[in-house]
Amino acid sequence: xxRSGIFGILGLLNGPQTMGRGWVFWIGFVVFVVLAYLxxxxxxxxxxxxxxxxxxxxxxxxxxxxWGYCGILSLGQVAFFGIGGYVWGVIGINLWDSTGNTHxxxxxxxxxxxxxxxxxxxxxxxARLKGVYIAILMxxxxxLLETFMLQTADPEVYSIGKAVLGGSNGLRxxxxxxxAAFGWGESVVDFNGRRAEFYYFALTLLILTYLGLRMLLNSxxxxxxxxxxxxxxxxxxxxxxxxxxxxxVFCIAAAIAGLAGSxxxxxxxxxxxEVFGVSANIMVVIWVAVGGxxxxxxxxxxxxxxxxxxLWLTTSGNPEYAxxxxxxxxxxxxxxxxxxxxxxxxxxxxxxxxxSGLFSVERKDSVI
Amino acid sequence: xxxxADTGQPQTVTGDTPIVEIRNVIKDFxxxxxxxxxxxxxxxxxxxxxxxxxxxxxxxxxxxxxxxIRPSSGTIHFNGEDITRLAPFARARRGLGIKFQNxxxxxxxxxxxxxxVPMRRHHKPAEMPELVDRILRRIHLTGLEDxxxxxxxxxxxxxxxxxMSIALEPKVLLLDEPAAGMGxxxxxxxxxxxxxxxxxxxxxxxxxxxxxxxxxLNSRTSVLxxxxxxxxxxxxxxxxxxxxxxxxxxxx
Numbered sequence: 331x332x333r334s335g336i337f338g339i340l341g342l343l344n345g346p347q348t349m350g351r352g353w354v355f356w357i358g359f360v361v362f363v364v365l366a367y368l369x370x371x372x373x374x375x376x377x378x379x380x381x382x383x384x385x386x387x388x389x390x391x392x393x394x395x396x397w398g399y400c401g402i403l404s405l406g407q408v409a410f411f412g413i414g415g416y417v418w419g420v421i422g423i424n425l426w427d428s429t430g431n432t433h434x435x436x437x438x439x440x441x442x443x444x445x446x447x448x449x450x451x452x453x454x455x456x457a458r459l460k461g462v463y464i465a466i467l468m469x470x471x472x473x474l475l476e477t478f479m480l481q482t483a484d485p486e487v488y489s490i491g492k493a494v495l496g497g498s499n500g501l502r503x504x505x506x507x508x509x510a511a512f513g514w515g516e517s518v519v520d521f522n523g524r525r526a527e528f529y530y531f532a533l534t535l536l537i538l539t540y541l542g543l544r545m546l547l548n549s550x551x552x553x554x555x556x557x558x559x560x561x562x563x564x565x566x567x568x569x570x571x572x573x574x575x576x577x578x579v580f581c582i583a584a585a586i587a588g589l590a591g592s593x594x595x596x597x598x599x600x601x602x603x604e605v606f607g608v609s610a611n612i613m614v615v616i617w618v619a620v621g622g623x624x625x626x627x628x629x630x631x632x633x634x635x636x637x638x639x640x641l642w643l644t645t646s647g648n649p650e651y652a653x654x655x656x657x658x659x660x661x662x663x664x665x666x667x668x669x670x671x672x673x674x675x676x677x678x679x680x681x682x683x684x685x686s687g688l689f690s691v692e693r694k695d696s697v698i
Numbered sequence: 699x700x701x702x703a704d705t706g707q708p709q710t711v712t713g714d715t716p717i718v719e720i721r722n723v724i725k726d727f728x729x730x731x732x733x734x735x736x737x738x739x740x741x742x743x744x745x746x747x748x749x750x751x752x753x754x755x756x757x758x759x760x761x762x763x764x765x766x767i768r769p770s771s772g773t774i775h776f777n778g779e780d781i782t783r784l785a786p787f788a789r790a791r792r793g794l795g796i797k798f799q800n801x802x803x804x805x806x807x808x809x810x811x812x813x814x815v816p817m818r819r820h821h822k823p824a825e826m827p828e829l830v831d832r833i834l835r836r837i838h839l840t841g842l843e844d845x846x847x848x849x850x851x852x853x854x855x856x857x858x859x860x861x862m863s864i865a866l867e868p869k870v871l872l873l874d875e876p877a878a879g880m881g882x883x884x885x886x887x888x889x890x891x892x893x894x895x896x897x898x899x900x901x902x903x904x905x906x907x908x909x910x911x912x913x914x915l916n917s918r919t920s921v922l923x924x925x926x927x928x929x930x931x932x933x934x935x936x937x938x939x940x941x942x943x944x945x946x947x948x949x950x
Contacts, residue, residue, distance in 0.1 A: 346807055550818045557804065557815045563766060564802040568816045568866060569790035 343541060345548030347399070347556060349625045349676040354683050366533055370526040378524040381597055383637045384532040388590035390617045390633030391543060391626060396583035397615075398623030399547060401559030402576060403461070406468030407614050409475055410443035410584040412605035414591030416479075417442040419501040419601050422508045424491040431511045431518055432596065439592030440585050447584030448577070455573040455580070469611060476606035500602025501595075510596035523597030532593055536630075539586060543626055546582075555579055620663050622670025631672045715778060717742040717901050718763065718870055723772030725758060725925075732758040733769070734925035740870070745896040746903045747912050747933070750922035751946055756905045757799060759922065760872050763903075764796050765789045777869065795868025797859045799875050799905075803847050809834070809858060810843040816865040829865070837861040837891055853884035857891065870901040877911045889914040913937070921945075 344351035350359070369375035389411060397403045418439035422432050450471065454464055482488035483497030496502040510521040510531060521528040546552060554575050557565040562572045595601040604610065614633075621632010639659070643652035667674035716739035725733035732755050740746050748756050761767045763774065765786040774782045781789055790796075804812050813830045821829060827843075834840050837857040839850075847855060856876060863871060876892065877885040889911060896902050896917075906912050912919060912933060919936045921929040923945045929936060936942055 346811060550814060550823075553811070553814045553818070560804055561802055563786070564798065565815060566766075566786045567764060567790050567794075567796050567798075568862075569787050569819050570815075571785070571787045 343544045343548065345552065347547040347552045348544050349627055349673065349680075352683070354679075363537060367530065370529055375529075377526045377529040379641060380638075381523060381529050381532060382594075383634045384529070384536050385590050385594050385597065386614075386617060386633040386637050387536050387630045388539060388586055388593070389614050390621065390629040391539060392583045392586040392590065393614050393618045394623055394626050394629035395543060395547065395555070395586075396579055397618065398625065398629060399552070399559060400555040400576060400579045401562075402580065403465045403615075404468040404583075405465045405611055405615060406470070406472035407583070407587055408591075408605060408607075408610045409468065409472035410447060410587035411591035411594070411610075412472070412475060412479075412601070412603075413443040413446055414439040414588030415595040415601040415605055416495075416501060416591075417588075418592035418595045419507050420490050420493040422595070423493040423501070423503070423506045426506065426508045430515070431513060432508055433512065435508075435596075436510075436589075436592055439595075440588045443588030443591070444581050444585045447581045451577045451580040451584075455576045458573065469608070472606045472611055473608065476603045479603035479606065496602075498603060500600055504600055507595060507599040507601075509599070510593065521596070523599065528597060532597075535589070535593070539589075540626065540630065543586075547626060551575075551578075616660060618670075620660055620671060622667075622673030622676075624669065625673050625676065628670050628672030628676060632670060714741065716740055716775070717777055718903070719775040720759075720762075721773045721775070723762060723769045723774065725755075725762060725767065726770045732925050733762065736772070736922075736925065736927055738920065738927060740901060740903060742869075742901055743896075743899055744901055745892070745915060745917040746901075747915055747917055747919040748903065748905045748922060749907070749909070749912060749919060749936070750928070753924075754922040754928075755925035756922055757874060758925070760796065760798070760874050760903075760905060763789075763872060764794060790866065790868075793867075793869030794872065795863040795866045795870070796872040797856075797863045797874060797876060799878065803855050803858050803862065805848040806846070808844050808846055809839060809850070812847060812858060812862060813865055816862045820867070833861045833865055836864070836894065838887055851884075853880045853888070856880065856888070860891065864895065864900070868900070870903065871895070873902065873904045875906055876904060877906065877908055882910075885911050886914065 421435040482495035485494045488495040494502040617633035622628030718740040720738045
């Protein structure tokens with residue numbers, strides 16, 4: 331448990347709440363990250379295809395900390411994604427001419443869903459709502475937002491400055507929804523969502539989010555999250571107001587989902603009511619469940635690889651079978667590895683490398 | 699909070715005023731009266747046992763004390779303060795510690811890590827190893843701090859759960875069936891642990907089925923029956939009480 335020097339930094343990222351805490355894992359991580367950065371230039375990855383996968387990684391991280399770590403299943407996590415996306419677009423459209431960057435759009439795209447989560451969360455958690463009620467309430471909330479946005483076709487009523495909500499057609503004028511852009515005046519850097527520069531930008535943000543969340547999950551707050559998941563009543567008897575812990579993680583998860591929504595609007599210069607739909611909501615739950623909800627790494631990898639797999643199935647061979655094949659794979663994975671495929675793989679690797687006793691930072695079993 | 703910052707010892711409160719006082723508490727679940735006009739006072743430093751047949755309202759009594767359920771009427775005082783409407787976490791902060799009936803330890807974590815959650819509010823991480831060590835000695839788990847909890851025996855997990863509750867340094871410790879599922883040797887050790895804690899000045903209320911265990915604690919005992927206080931006295935009094943034998947055999 332002693333932390334100093336390089337082990338100190340690793341120590342903050344490592345802990346019982348995240349899989350992968352030894353040298354083997356971190357060497358693998360660095361190799362993976364380097365390969366990811368080389369993807370568009372050396373490995374033939376097409377940014378216009380894979381940029382979307384990175385965004386699903388944020389959403390998976392968001393649901394993983396909420397559901398996997400704190401035990402709060404939300405079937406409406408994309409509500410925050412959608413709010414983030416719309417707010418980003420509205421601010422982007424209105425401020426682009428005067429600022430030439432999207433700093434405030436990102437700020438709003440993260441803060442608005444967080445504030446919304448604070449209000450909804452306070453109502454739910456202070457009322458000590460539990461389990462399936464929260465899951466369904468969030469789904470209903472997301473669908474209400476979809477229904478509301480669908481009926482915003484009248485530009486006379488539903489416009490905010492230059493931005494028109496536009497009903498089922500989505501936010502208009504679409505041509506005025508900017509790319510993600512940072513900097514001032516001459517030195518503005520613009521990230522075109524279909525190009526590699528956006529890929530590098532989103533990848534860097536995803537890695538930073540991942541490392542930041544690892545620190546959070548392995549801090550004492552992370553212990554509290556797991557404690558609340560395992561037994562909220564017991565945790566309360568230790569003097570913690572469980573409702574505040576639930577509210578805190580709900581807001582953090584909303585902020586990350588909002589960031590994902592902001593990035594997505596910036597990526598395709600478009601946002602429409604479909605972002606709030608049932609299928610969007612269910613997809614997030616599937617990514618996280620199949621990847622492994624109780625581990626951040628597994629959840630993110632699950633989202634990215636399922637998206638990738640689905641794209642591959644629909645673009646190669648017989649696309650008409652893609653959904654069926656995908657469904658069969660999901661059922662198969664859930665039967666073989668109910669805790670998630672990447673948690674399953676991670677545990678096998680831990681056994682494999684743990685036995686060798688090499689490279690361990692703290693103890694034999696902490697290699698992976 | 700600072701007043702009980704750095705010792706593993708519970709604060710001793712002396713004097714005659716009860717540290718826990720239940721007055722005319724009634725709890726109805728739908729049409730069922732789980733607690734029927736119960737009044738009870740626990741003096742500081744006391745070791746108090748509660749027995750009664752299944753459905754007598756023992757666990758309900760603990761839940762009322764801890765605040766996971768609220769009484770339909772009546773009041774609960776702790777240390778002179780009316781805590782009837784307080785949330786469980788607020789009661790915990792005032793010095794009520796509890797080990798519920800089920801185990802309530804974190805199976806996947808090590809013994810040491812299990813103390814993170816109960817200790818985090820009062821102690822810096824740097825202080826933890828020594829404090830944990832001190833508690834482990836009291837609950838017969840010395841040297842097992844790095845063991846994963848799921849590898850511990852059932853009895854050891856029960857002790858760990860007690861240890862996590864005393865890590866809060868509570869003024870009053872509530873133990874719901876601390877010896878449940880234990881063999882004779884472990885049961886005897888559990889009684890030893892409880893008596894040692896009580897000898898250090900901690901007020902402890904124990905709910906138990908096992909009469910052998912109650913006998914070894916040999917303290918003031920209350921008998922609950924159909925949610926009401928049926929009898930109270932020393933263990934010998936209770937053991938001699940014919941009516942108590944009858945309710946246990948379902949004749950009263």
